[in-house]
Amino acid sequence: DTAVSQTPKYLVTQMGNDKSIKCEQNLGHDTMYWYKQDSKKFLKIMFSYNNKELIINETVPNRFSPKSPDKAHLNLHINSLELGDSAVYFCASSHGSRSGNTIYFGEGSWLTVV
Amino acid sequence: TQLLEQSPQFLSIQEGENLTVYCNSSSVFSSLQWYRQEPGEGPVLLVTVVTGGEVKKLKRLTFQFGDARKDSSLHITAAQPGDTGLYLCAGGSQGNLIFGKGTKLSVKP
Numbered sequence: 001d002t003a004v005s006q007t008p009k010y011l012v013t014q015m016g017n018d019k020s021i022k023c024e025q026n027l028g029h030d031t032m033y034w035y036k037q038d039s040k041k042f043l044k045i046m047f048s049y050n051n052k053e054l055i056i057n058e059t060v061p062n063r064f065s066p067k068s069p070d071k072a073h074l075n076l077h078i079n080s081l082e083l084g085d086s087a088v089y090f091c092a093s094s095h096g097s098r099s100g101n102t103i104y105f106g107e108g109s110w111l112t113v114v
Numbered sequence: 115t116q117l118l119e120q121s122p123q124f125l126s127i128q129e130g131e132n133l134t135v136y137c138n139s140s141s142v143f144s145s146l147q148w149y150r151q152e153p154g155e156g157p158v159l160l161v162t163v164v165t166g167g168e169v170k171k172l173k174r175l176t177f178q179f180g181d182a183r184k185d186s187s188l189h190i191t192a193a194q195p196g197d198t199g200l201y202l203c204a205g206g207s208q209g210n211l212i213f214g215k216g217t218k219l220s221v222k223p
Contacts, residue, residue, distance in 0.1 A: 100147070103159065107154070
């Protein structure tokens, strides 16, 4: 069973479109994250939710809006997609929000904006 | 801004060789983690170190956290093709986790 699963794995879309990436974790964790990995493999946190509450919101365009319907889900909606949004987006989860906790990553969603 | 610099950026070696990769910062971290990421997959945690000077071993991998908790190293003994991947260090501070840009390791048979 996949611990952190995200869909879709691959997404190719045109500039200006709106798209969503879904994420679910079955580990019983209370903290979930969205990370972005660019073409140079640099992994950077975008958002962090603890018990459905936003606790980290890094400097990302407000076209990116996370939504957490419950502790096991954290979806990422992106409006008006731009070329620079092309990247791999990783969902992740952990037990607690302390920085030394183990973070479990999903397999990533490859977004290509054309 | 806290930054983690990893070196080397790329490393290609033959099976059986030893190697060390480094993770350095000018900032102090409360903890430091090493992850390995294989193509098409998400990063997987290898180890967490929290005490300055701490050394942890995971089979052929040896991790060290600097005394001042600003740097870390990963040493692999007798590398194998299965060690191939992107090695990422990540420093923890104030509830946030900051990643380095990684070392891409290729071990040729």
